Amino acid sequence: xxxxxxxxxxxxxxxxxxxxxxxxxxxxxxxxxxxxxxxxxxxxxxxxxxxxxxxxxxxxxxxxxxxxxxxxxxxxxxxxxxxxxxxxxxxxxxxxxxxxxxxxxxxxxxxxxxxxxxxxxxxxxxxxxxxxxxxxxxxxxxxxxxxxxxxxxxxxxxxxxxxxxxxxxxxxxxxxxxxxxxxxxxxxxxxxxxxxxxxxxxxxxxxxxxxxxxxxxxxxxxxxxxxxxxxxxxxxxxxxxxxxxxxxxxxxxxxxxxxxxxxxxxxxxxxxxxxxxxxxxxxxxxxxxxxxxxxxxxxxxxxxxxxxxxxxxxxxxxxxxxxxxxxxxxxxxxxxxxxxxxxxxxxxxxxxxxxxxxxxxxxxxxxxxxxxxxxxxxxxxxxxxxxxxxxxxxxxxxxxxxxxxxxxxxxxxxxxxxxxxxxxxxxxx
Numbered sequence: 321x322x323x324x325x326x327x328x329x330x331x332x333x334x335x336x337x338x339x340x341x342x343x344x345x346x347x348x349x350x351x352x353x354x355x356x357x358x359x360x361x362x363x364x365x366x367x368x369x370x371x372x373x374x375x376x377x378x379x380x381x382x383x384x385x386x387x388x389x390x391x392x393x394x395x396x397x398x399x400x401x402x403x404x405x406x407x408x409x410x411x412x413x414x415x416x417x418x419x420x421x422x423x424x425x426x427x428x429x430x431x432x433x434x435x436x437x438x439x440x441x442x443x444x445x446x447x448x449x450x451x452x453x454x455x456x457x458x459x460x461x462x463x464x465x466x467x468x469x470x471x472x473x474x475x476x477x478x479x480x481x482x483x484x485x486x487x488x489x490x491x492x493x494x495x496x497x498x499x500x501x502x503x504x505x506x507x508x509x510x511x512x513x514x515x516x517x518x519x520x521x522x523x524x525x526x527x528x529x530x531x532x533x534x535x536x537x538x539x540x541x542x543x544x545x546x547x548x549x550x551x552x553x554x555x556x557x558x559x560x561x562x563x564x565x566x567x568x569x570x571x572x573x574x575x576x577x578x579x580x581x582x583x584x585x586x587x588x589x590x591x592x593x594x595x596x597x598x599x600x601x602x603x604x605x606x607x608x609x610x611x612x613x614x615x616x617x618x619x620x621x622x623x624x625x626x627x628x629x630x631x632x633x634x635x636x637x638x639x640x641x642x643x644x645x646x647x648x649x650x651x652x653x654x655x656x657x658x659x660x661x662x663x664x665x666x667x668x669x670x671x672x673x674x675x676x677x678x679x680x681x682x683x684x685x686x687x688x689x690x691x692x693x694x695x696x697x698x699x700x701x702x703x704x705x706x707x708x709x710x711x712x713x714x715x716x717x718x719x720x721x722x723x724x725x726x727x728x729x730x731x732x733x734x735x736x737x738x739x740x741x742x743x744x745x746x747x748x749x
Contacts, residue, residue, distance in 0.1 A: 352378055359706070365684060372684060374708035374726045376403075394460035394471050397447060399423065408445035408454040422448060441467045458489035477712070477721040481508040482696050496696050520583060522561055524549040529563060531583055544578060544586040551604040555611070562592075562606060562613070570599035575613065575630065594630040602645055607672065609651040616644045616658065623647065623658060625672075636674040640664075646691035646702065655715070657700055659688035667691065667702050669715065680717030 347353045347360035354361065354373035365372045367384035369391065377383065381401040392398045392405035399406060399418035406417040412428035427448050435444035440453035453461055455468035462469045473491040474484035480493035481502075495501050495508035502509055512518060521532045529552065530543035552563040562577040575598060578589040592613075600619035607614065611628030614636070622638040642662020649656055654672050657680075667681040667688055680700060681688075687706040693699065698715045701723065709725040 354378065355380070359708070361707070370684070371722070371725065372707060376725075393476075395454040395457070397423070397445070397452075400448070408452065409443070411445045411447060439466050456489075477719065480506055499696075522552065522554060524552045524563060529561065529586075531580065542583065542585065544589065546576075551601055551615075553604055553606045555606055555608050557608065561586075562604075564598050564601055564604060566599070570597045573597070573599040573601075592628075592630040594626050594633060596624060596626070596633045603647050605647045605649045605656075607649055607651045614647055614649060614656065616647045618643055618645060621662070623656070623674075637670065637677070645689045648691045648693045648700075650693055650695055650698075650715075652695070653698070653715070657691055657693060659691050659702055661685075661687045661689070667700065667713070667717075669700075669717075678717070680713055680715075681711075681720065 350363055351360040352363045352366045352373075353359075355375050355377035356373070359373055361372045361378060366378045369379070371379050391403070395408055396405040397408050397411060398404070400420065400422045402419060404418060406423055410417050411423045412432075414424065416424050425448075428446050431446045431450055434451035435446060438444050438451045438453060442453070442455045442459070444451050444453055446452075453466050455461060455471075458471055458473075459468040460471040461467075470486075470488050472486045473479045474486045479491065482496055482499065483494045485492045485494070493501065493506045493508075499508040499510050501507070510519075519534045521534060523530050523532055524546070526548045528543045528545050529549065546563065546565055548566040549563045550566055552561065554561045558579075559581050560577055560579055562575060565574050565576050567573045575592045575594050576589060577592060578586045580586055594613070596615075598615065600617045601615045602618040603616045605614045606612070613626045613628070613630070615624050615626070617624065620638075621641045621644060623636045623641070623644060624633055625636050626633040636656070641660055642664065644658055644660045644662075646659040647656065648658075649672070651672070655669055656672055656674075657667070657669050659667050664682060665685045665688055666679050667685070668677060668679050670677040681702075685704055685707070687704055688702050689705045691700065691702040694701070694712075699712050700715065701710060701712045703710045707725075710723045711720060712723055713720045
């Protein structure tokens, strides 16, 4: 059985949603106004080769007329004034591939002889600026611009779902124990053990927690009624889901848990009495090795941990936290990962006892919120609710990549909007 979770919160009940949906109408003189007219970014981020506006307008050709850095894969050519990349074998082949037709034209005939003088090891293509060498698949041009060398595909994020092994001119993907390689020879899919328990989503909202299959079908019987739920996590081995049930007062806010044995029903609902107040808890995570509960309080600006009975609680962090939001655990590595979008927005890591605190990301980040981990590849994913992206770094804060941009909804119609994709967690075994 695989479990994932999604937390959904009503905007009318959270100050976060005010930040989430309402961006500044004006920017400071030190900021650049994105084309969407609601996003402001530092002027220093403009024309740096990275798209920071949700619409990418900070890297648009009209904004960066002199930016000619190609971001195309090896052996591909970037069309002038766009992000479109065309394989160099398609240049000057009589068929326009660039939107402006710039890959074809008079230069194809006028500069054709240049290729005979270039001395390329493999292949040569004619561009508007002259002849350029390119290589066969799996190789890239060396610094001399003529000879070819192996291209390490494993250095490209997302080449393989889990394990990547580079070979001369190619690569192979493999999966760790408990996963199966898929027909594309790149992706890995977890084995269902037992096979009759399919992957599901646990979805919490202001009325209930329900189980929904990843295919989209759901059973009306697989839900449990709740009041407003602000946080949720699950214990895989115990087939248990726990959540914070928000009451009308701090004393009325409780931590509850229930069994979901065989995904057939919610049973054995119980309340765990936590010695500290949960009324301002924004998110929670469970250490599945010890059963300890980790909580993020974004009003008192602290992260605290309680034992599995709730009797003993200790503040883990309360210094240099200004608006902590998300939390994720890797108990096998003994690490806690969390987001904070107060005075200094950042993604951080510390040991599970609060020691060895380390900043992973503190640049090009505004409202980091949801956070989750790839426990196999040891990657940290987070969503920025203002810059409108999901990004990833490794456990050391290196190899940062944008996974998707423009995913989060921005709208002025706040009355009925909901905030989704607060947390997605990987299966815990």
